Amino acid sequence: MSVNLETKTKKALRRGSDGTGRLVSGLRTSLPAMLGLVPLTAVVVLLPAALPWLPHAVRPLRTLANTERSRAGRLLGREIPEPYRPLLGDDLAQGIVLARSPIVWRDAAWMAVHGITGLTAALLAVGLWTAIPFSLSLPLWWWAAPEGSLAAFTTLDSWPKALTMPFVQAAFYVFLLVWLVPRLAYWQAELSEALLRPARRTSLTERVDQLVETRAEAMEAHGAELRRIERDLHDGTQAQLVAVALRLGLADRRFDTDPEAARALFLDARDGVEEALAQLRTVIRGIYPPILADRGLAGALRALTAGQPIPVETDFDEGRAPAAVEAAAYFVVAEALTNIAKHSGAARASVAVRRERDRLQITVRDNGKGGADDGRGSGLAGIRRRVAALDGTTLIDSPEGEGTTVQVELPCGS
Known part of the structure; x- marks a missing residue:
């Protein structure tokens, strides 16, 4: 039973450690997002005047969002596709398009939310690892703390409190570490996916574009296949059959005057027919190989x-x-x-x-x-x-x- 308890404890601590690592890895995007809130606010406030510079301001935001898409996608086990489409025109025209694009505003919303919550969650996770040993050490030195200091959810002013409340606090911190921190990491990734994935309308538009491209590819593949079959029949089978017809015509003319030469031409024609049949079978196999059936x-x-x-x-x-x-x-x-x-x-x-x-x-x-x-x-x-x-x-x-x-x-x- 003690072995099972030890195993469960290790698994729980591993979950807390993994969750902490994921939240800390989120600082790679949440810290830049937090630092970008001030220029983001300035761009929003000065949007009419900032339209020509908006395409340049959006590029680092998209790079940051793509980094988070990749990170959150690895955690969730599924790809978060990019919703961006190429921009046309000069800077002002692109800025007008971006200002009207819901994708830009969703990225901006993600930046604000992720910058605050990502930094807070990472600090909480790291702080719990230091708060647990701190709580467990309180019984050793609580009496040296300044009078009125709060610790373990209360003021430690007696030994009974010092020998109970710090352990209650440490147990609460452990609970947060092994239960809440892993879920925070997963919720953070889900929040990023919800804000950064393509909207339904965008997905439908991309799907239509994909189907149009697929149809064009299908038509091109079909045309290439027809040209290949036509080329094989024209350059191979048809040329061989023409040669057979010429040999048979020559054999017919020499049949009465030179039977041996006519017979040789008939044999050549037979070989030509067999070769034409072989080429025809090759063409048929290129259309649908009979061996598949x-x-x-x-x-x-x-x-x-x-x-x-x-x-x-x-x-x-x-x-x-x-x-x-x-x-x-x-x-x-x-x-x-x-x-x-x-x-x-x-x-x-x-x-x-x-x-x-x-x-x-x-x-x-x-x-x-x-x-x-x-x-x-x-x-x-x-x-x-x-x-x-x-x-x-x-x-x-x-x-x-x-x-x-x-x-x-x-x-x-x-």
């Missing part, structure tokens, strides 16, 4: 990774997803592996496909030279367009000399 996404990817020139570590979920999602996932992995083989110089790679609720997560990594850029025609732009067409997300991390990681999320229903 036969083996599912996991089986198709195993076959794909098995044929790579370097070792590829795999980790696949066996479940099925909608056909369009599986086709996009197959395309992403195929294109990423092609890039690795052509450009990365990697010695090994890994592919992971996991189903997380209604999202399909795809991760392709290599240990190559890095430095991949989807703006240089490396195939990554095609991946991004294909994923955007399904309202998915693409993250590419490719520092120089450290390999490349492509992370894709595709919505696939519940």
Whole structure:
């Protein structure tokens, strides 16, 4: 039982210590916010005259707010997105837009509230750590304090009080430390999220813009796919069939006069037909690989990774997803592996496909030279367009000399 009590005590003190650390880390933003209240008040009072300087005054406020978004987001375990949009025009035009923007006033409200409450909460948390040993030491020296001094919620003027009230006070401080301080840290983060997250109207506007961009990406991806199919058919299959037709025409003319030459032309034509069929199958696989229907996404990817020139570590979920999602996932992995083989110089790679609720997560990594850029025609732009067409997300991390990681999320229903 004593072991359990000791364990619980350690956990409680750890919660208090963690909460204190989080509140102290909040000083990184609450102290600048507190110091900025005076210039903030001056800007608000002199707003009509300060409009041309408002864009410059807002920049440090936004930087501070973004720092708090990041800090509070880590504590809450979720991202707090930025609501800011690019500003157009000269300083006066931007100042007028900012003065009318509810986002600016919400940031200003956060600055005022966080500056006061953040500093107060951090001082309270730190003060409790010193107040507890101070209270416990009172019985040792209370008699030396000036007469009438208040301690332990009362005036210590007798030994019974000195041997009881300081411990009551210390217990109260411990309660505040292990119960209130962690909650204060969490409430502080929630308050920051409530004031700094995008308003509902802003979120809807951004969502509309995102859907417009996604639709444009989908149309671009669809057009690129049609051009690829047309090019493959025109330059490959059609050219091969034209060559077959010419051979058959020549064979027909020589059939009576030179049967052996005609037979050779017929054999060449047959080979040409087989090559045209192979090219046609390649085009069909580019539209929707038949192996997806036969083996599912996991089986198709195993076959794909098995044929790579370097070792590829795999980790696949066996479940099925909608056909369009599986086709996009197959395309992403195929294109990423092609890039690795052509450009990365990697010695090994890994592919992971996991189903997380209604999202399909795809991760392709290599240990190559890095430095991949989807703006240089490396195939990554095609991946991004294909994923955007399904309202998915693409993250590419490719520092120089450290390999490349492509992370894709595709919505696939519940």
